[in-house]
Amino acid sequence: MVDIANHIAAHAVKLARVAVVSAYPITPQTQVIEEISALIEAGEMDCEYIPVESEHSAMAALIGAAAVGVRAFSATSAHGLAYMHELLHWAAGIRLPMVMVNVNRAMGPGWNIWCDHQDAISQRDTGWIQLYCAGHQEIADTVIQAFRISEDPRVILPVMVNYDAFVLSHSYMQADLPGQEEVDRFLPPFRSAWRLDLDNPLTHGSVIYPNDYEEVRLSMQQAHERAREVIAEAAEEYRRIIGRFHGALVEAYRMEDAEYALVAMGSLAAEARVAVDALREEGLAAGLVRVRSYRPFPGEELAGLLDVLKGVLVIDRDISFGMEGALYSDTKAALYGKSQVPVFNAITGLGGRDVPYTVMMEEMRRVAEGKRREAVSWPTIRFNDHHRASREGMSRCG
Amino acid sequence: MRLRDFPEEELFLKGSAACAGCPGSMALRVAFKALGRNTLLVVIASCTSVLQSPFPYSALGVPVLNMAFATGGATGAGVAAAVDYLVKKGALQERPNVLVWAGDGGTYDIGIQALSGAAERGDDFIYVCYNNEAYSNTGTQRSGATPYAAWTSNTITGKREWRKDVAQIMVAHDLPYVATASLAYPTDFFNKMRKAASIRGTKYIEMLAPCPPGWKFPSDSTVKVSRLAVQTGVWLLFEHEDGRTNYTAGTRRIIEGQAELVPVVEYLRAQGRFRHLFRDGEEDERVREYQERIDRVFDNLRFASRLRERLMDLEIRG
Numbered sequence: 001m002v003d004i005a006n007h008i009a010a011h012a013v014k015l016a017r018v019a020v021v022s023a024y025p026i027t028p029q030t031q032v033i034e035e036i037s038a039l040i041e042a043g044e045m046d047c048e049y050i051p052v053e054s055e056h057s058a059m060a061a062l063i064g065a066a067a068v069g070v071r072a073f074s075a076t077s078a079h080g081l082a083y084m085h086e087l088l089h090w091a092a093g094i095r096l097p098m099v100m101v102n103v104n105r106a107m108g109p110g111w112n113i114w115c116d117h118q119d120a121i122s123q124r125d126t127g128w129i130q131l132y133c134a135g136h137q138e139i140a141d142t143v144i145q146a147f148r149i150s151e152d153p154r155v156i157l158p159v160m161v162n163y164d165a166f167v168l169s170h171s172y173m174q175a176d177l178p179g180q181e182e183v184d185r186f187l188p189p190f191r192s193a194w195r196l197d198l199d200n201p202l203t204h205g206s207v208i209y210p211n212d213y214e215e216v217r218l219s220m221q222q223a224h225e226r227a228r229e230v231i232a233e234a235a236e237e238y239r240r241i242i243g244r245f246h247g248a249l250v251e252a253y254r255m256e257d258a259e260y261a262l263v264a265m266g267s268l269a270a271e272a273r274v275a276v277d278a279l280r281e282e283g284l285a286a287g288l289v290r291v292r293s294y295r296p297f298p299g300e301e302l303a304g305l306l307d308v309l310k311g312v313l314v315i316d317r318d319i320s321f322g323m324e325g326a327l328y329s330d331t332k333a334a335l336y337g338k339s340q341v342p343v344f345n346a347i348t349g350l351g352g353r354d355v356p357y358t359v360m361m362e363e364m365r366r367v368a369e370g371k372r373r374e375a376v377s378w379p380t381i382r383f384n385d386h387h388r389a390s391r392e393g394m395s396r397c398g
Numbered sequence: 399m400r401l402r403d404f405p406e407e408e409l410f411l412k413g414s415a416a417c418a419g420c421p422g423s424m425a426l427r428v429a430f431k432a433l434g435r436n437t438l439l440v441v442i443a444s445c446t447s448v449l450q451s452p453f454p455y456s457a458l459g460v461p462v463l464n465m466a467f468a469t470g471g472a473t474g475a476g477v478a479a480a481v482d483y484l485v486k487k488g489a490l491q492e493r494p495n496v497l498v499w500a501g502d503g504g505t506y507d508i509g510i511q512a513l514s515g516a517a518e519r520g521d522d523f524i525y526v527c528y529n530n531e532a533y534s535n536t537g538t539q540r541s542g543a544t545p546y547a548a549w550t551s552n553t554i555t556g557k558r559e560w561r562k563d564v565a566q567i568m569v570a571h572d573l574p575y576v577a578t579a580s581l582a583y584p585t586d587f588f589n590k591m592r593k594a595a596s597i598r599g600t601k602y603i604e605m606l607a608p609c610p611p612g613w614k615f616p617s618d619s620t621v622k623v624s625r626l627a628v629q630t631g632v633w634l635l636f637e638h639e640d641g642r643t644n645y646t647a648g649t650r651r652i653i654e655g656q657a658e659l660v661p662v663v664e665y666l667r668a669q670g671r672f673r674h675l676f677r678d679g680e681e682d683e684r685v686r687e688y689q690e691r692i693d694r695v696f697d698n699l700r701f702a703s704r705l706r707e708r709l710m711d712l713e714i715r716g
Contacts, residue, residue, distance in 0.1 A: 019483045022476060048479035053515030057472030060465065060512065064440065064476025067463045070483055072476070090466055196438045196461035196477070198494060203456035205464035212453055 001175060005136045005168040008175045009075070009101050009161075010035035012143035014045045015183040016099075019070035019190070022050040022061035024080060027113045028165040029103045032075040055080035059087035059100075066096040067204070069195030071147065073098065077165065078105035078119040085123065091158045092127025092220065094205045097150035097192055098158045099143065104266065104317075105165040106351040114352020115165035117266065120294075121318040121326045127220050129155070129227055130294040132265040133163040136173040138246040142292075144178070145234045148187050152234075154226040156193040162294075164267040166352065178242045186241045224296040231293050249298035251290040254280065255305055258287025260368050262360060263302070263331055264315040265291045268349055272315065275360035282361075284368055291327065299334035306331070307339035311367040315360065317349045324376045342367070345376040353380050399585055399592075404431045414457035416449035419617030421581055421607035421624070422501075422528050423449055426458075428584050429497065429526060432591035435460060437495040438477055442509060443467040444501035445535045445609075446528075468508040471516030474498040474523035474600075482522065495595050496523035502543035503533045505604075506564050510542075513564075513602075517571040520599045524591070527564065527602070530609040538612040545632070547684040549614075549671040556674055556684065560691075568602040569638050575601040577637040577646075581608075582625035586647040590637055597639075606633045614670025623668055629660040631692040645699065653699045662688045 001008065010032050013021070021040075023033040039045035048065075052058045058074050065072040076084065081102050091098060102120050106112040120130055131146060133139045139161070146159040163169065178186075194204065208216065232248035239245040251269075254276055255261065262272045269290035279286040289305050291298060306312050312335075316325025323329060328345035335341060346363045349355040359379050366372040409430035416423040422445050430437070437460045441447060450458050465473045477496050484490040500509060505527040513525060532550050533539040540550040540557055543564070547556040568576045575597045579587035587605065594601035608623040610616065615623055627633035628648040635649040644650075651657040663685055666672040675682035 020476065020479045022472075022479070048483050050475050050479050050521070051519070052472055052475065053511060053518075054472075056468060057475075057512045057515055060469035060472035061476030061479070063465065063469075064463065064473040064478075065480040066476075068438070068477055068480035068484065070480045072480075086466055087469070094463075196463055198436060198438070198461060201435075201459055201461045203450060203458055203462040203464070206450060206456065206462070207448055207452040209452055 001177060002172055003175070004031060004170050004172055005139050005163060006031035006103070006170070007035045008136050008140050008177070009143055010039065011177050012140045013073050014039055015177065015180060016073070016144055016147045016187060017071065018047055018073045020048045020050065020062070020065035020072045021074065022052050022058045022065065022072070023074045023076070024052050024055045024058045026055070026077045026080040028105060028169045029075045029077040029080070029101065031169075032101055032103075055083040056087060059084040059091060062098050062100075063087060063091050063094065063096060066098045066192065067196050069190070069192060071190045073100065075101040075103070077103040078107055081119045081123060082107065085126070088123055088126035088128055093216070095156050095193055096158065097156055099146040099150055100158065100160050101143065102160050102162050103165050103169045104162050112351040113165065115167055115267070115317070116350045116352070117162070117317040118319070118350070120160065120162050121320070123160070124295060124326065127157060129157055129159040129224070129296065131159065131161050131292055132294055133161065133168070134267055134270040134290060136168065136175040137244065139163050139168065140175045140177055141238060141242070141244055141246060144183055144187060145238055148234045149227065149230050151191045152230045153191065153193070155223050155230050157220070157223050157227065162266065167267045182242050186238060227296050228293075228298070247290065247292050249293040249296070250301045250305070251292060252305055253288040253290065255287035255289065257285060259285040259310045260364060261287045261289055261306055261309055261312050262315060262364060263289045263291065263306075263312060263327065265294060265327060266317065268315055268317060268355055271355065271357050272360055275357040275364065278357065279361055279364055284365065286364055294327070297330050297334070302331055302334040303338050306335060306341060309341050312341055312343045313364050313367050314343060314345050316345060316347050319347050319350070328376070344372055347376060347378050348380045355380060399589055401585055404588060405434065407431070407434075409435065409459035411457045411459055413451065413455070414449050415451045417611055417617070419610040419620040420445070420449060421530065421605075421609060421620050422446050424581050424620065425526070425528050425587070425605045425607060426499070428587050429591055430460065432588045433495045433497060433595055436492060437497055438481070439463070440465055440470070440473045440477060440496070440498045442470045442498065442500035442504040444504055445530070446499055446501070448535060467504055469512055470498045470500040470504055470509045470525060471512035471514070471521070474525060475516045475519065475521035478522045498523055498525045500525070500527055501535070502527060502529040502531060503541045505529070506542035506562060510564070514571065517568060517573055517600045517602070522598055522600070524594045524601045524603065527604045528607040529604055530607040530612055531561070532609070532612050534609045534612040546688070547672060547675060547682075549674060565602065565604045569643070573602055574599040575637070575639055577603045578633070578635050579603055579605045580624045580628050580633060580635055580647070581605070582621050582628060583635065583647040586635060593637070612671070614673070615668055619668070623665070626660065626665040626668055629657070630662045630665040631659050631696055632662060632665055652696065653703050659692070659696060662692055
């Protein structure tokens with residue numbers, strides 16, 4: 001089908017035979033839930049749909065549904081995701097499988113509906129698995145894979161499938177949807193670690209004292225550790241049954257003989273391929289590592305690909321204020337004690353700002369030429385008179 | 399249904415962590431007797447999160463999902479939707495009762511949006527608010543349900559505002575069933591729970607839950623204070639179905655003239671949270687305000703009751 005990514009995601013949800021969808025509209029996610037409700041109305045999708053009154057309630061309803069023992073899905077973005085924050089912790093902490101699409105959008109203020117990754121990165125430590133897609137086909141395939149990963153007995157954690165606002169969510173591209181029979185072979189019927197069971201009435205999520213709490217948190221961490229192999233297995237099984245592969249925890253591009261590498265997530269990583277190809281034509285041995293799974297973080301994979309290089313540039317579409325790009329920190333941590341490769345950070349593309357591949361090339365060239373002094377750059381910053389006036393106003397305050 | 403006819407099976411088990419005289423645990427006990435084992439329970443952050451006992455123990459004999467504070471209506475919606483899906487698929491033979499159990503903080507304040515959303519959508523579950531008129535679990539801070547002039551730990555000279563009335567807000571949502579209940583009238587509560595279970599859609603029942611440590615009365619007086627609340631007219635017992643409100647039990651008897659309104663001062667004096675209204679042997683102005691308000695309410699209720707009787711009489715004769 002040729003369609004916008006939001007519709008493609010909805011059709012993937014249908015193929016996953018989801019039982020309960022609960023969602024609240026927010027730009028740029030809206031067409032996901034519009035398409036699902038239309039599929040239900042048309043009798044093409046057999047599913048309960050709860051048009052909740054907020055994202056906080058969307059996630060609460062999803063937890064309630066999954067606790068009864070059915071497959072549950074939601075979709076959101078930015079402020080909606082932030083509004084769910086408390087219940088993201090709850091869903092992961094009480095160990096329920098479920099899948100949610102998050103269309104990556106900037107956080108306000110000022111109001112900005114365009115793409116960056118600040119929304120999802122801000123939810124990094126909730127216990128959710130976070131996958132990032134770089135194209136329409138990958139979105140269709142990853143949504144289906146996400147249910148299998150989430151429900152795997154080694155994992156039993158919620159999975160967030162991230163893709164970029166507008167660049168992907170609203171753009172029309174070709175994507176092939178697998179047949180229902182193939183999906184049924186890939187994705188077993190819903191499984192979970194527990195459910196509200198009338199024959200075995202247990203109490204879930206109750207008060208837990210210091211004597212028992214750390215063990216619960218460790219079990220979540222161990223589930224994330226195991227999720228690494230489960231994500232890789234799901235990608236392999238998908239290739240075997242359905243015939244497509246987008247990488248496991250990471251996707252490497254022209255890394256075989258690379259001396260320098262870009263590290264990125266989402267649609268910027270697709271654009272980075274163009275930069276890599278162009279740099280190669282200039283004679284610079286560049287490659288790209290695209291992070292598909294941000295949590296669990298592919299530390300070993302990154303270390304294995306980057307440790308012998310001469311330079312690495314991490315592109316962050318987010319900023320951990322008071323520190324640096326989040327992907328940059330994590331990449332350095334993965335290399336710590338294993339490699340002396342210099343690692344640099346470009347923070348760019350915030351709030352939907354265009355990032356031409358030439359910017360990535362220039363940043364990479366500066367790394368390769370050894371001219372770069374600063375660890376972190378903001379290469380697409382351009383101040384105009386309005387920005388200067390605002391700064392002046394702030395400096396006068398008080 | 400008489401008290402002695404209640405099912406003997408206890409689903410509120412021994413060894414809970416409730417305070418002595420806890421109204422929440424008494425209400426749960428009756429609710430479980432009314433609904434039975436075929437019940438899925440959602441407990442919203444409240445005293446019940448604690449009184450059920452900490453991991454790995456539980457005093458609750460049905461499957462329980464503990465949930466965050468603001469989520470009662472939405473979690474009920476999700477559980478109900480999944481149950482409906484499983485019934486449709488034949489995976490569940492009989493539809494279990496879905497019971498959401500929340501306090502007044504979780505209902506009047508932080509959870510009212512989720513409750514209102516579920517009520518507007520008509521999601522199929524019973525929502526019980528056990529209203530102890532404060533955030534008792536965190537040390538008795540004021541809530542939207544705290545009554546006028548009551549001491550709480552952050553209204554130390556008495557709350558300056560009258561409470562809101564979520565049961566009436568639920569009536570305004572045009573729910574198929576809204577009722578209030580009292581621990582002093584357990585058969586009334588039991589019958590209301592049973593009726594709620596027989597109706598599809600969102601059902602709201604609010605139980606006044608006098609809290610001994612929060613309201614400052616002896617722990618053996620929970621039922622006595624509950625009864626005084628009805629007898630003085632502070633708490634009205636009713637059920638609202640098919641667009642019509644019927645008053646029940648003690649409240650009905652007062653409206654129909656079979657019982658006198660007890661002066662509100664008896665209710666207020668029974669609780670330490672109103673002690674500041676009776677300093678130095680004098681009654682604070684606010685006691686009079688209470689009585690006037692109650693008298694006004696009952697004047698209207700009696701008038702409406704007589705008017706209805708007359709009209710029905712005319713209809714029969716006409």
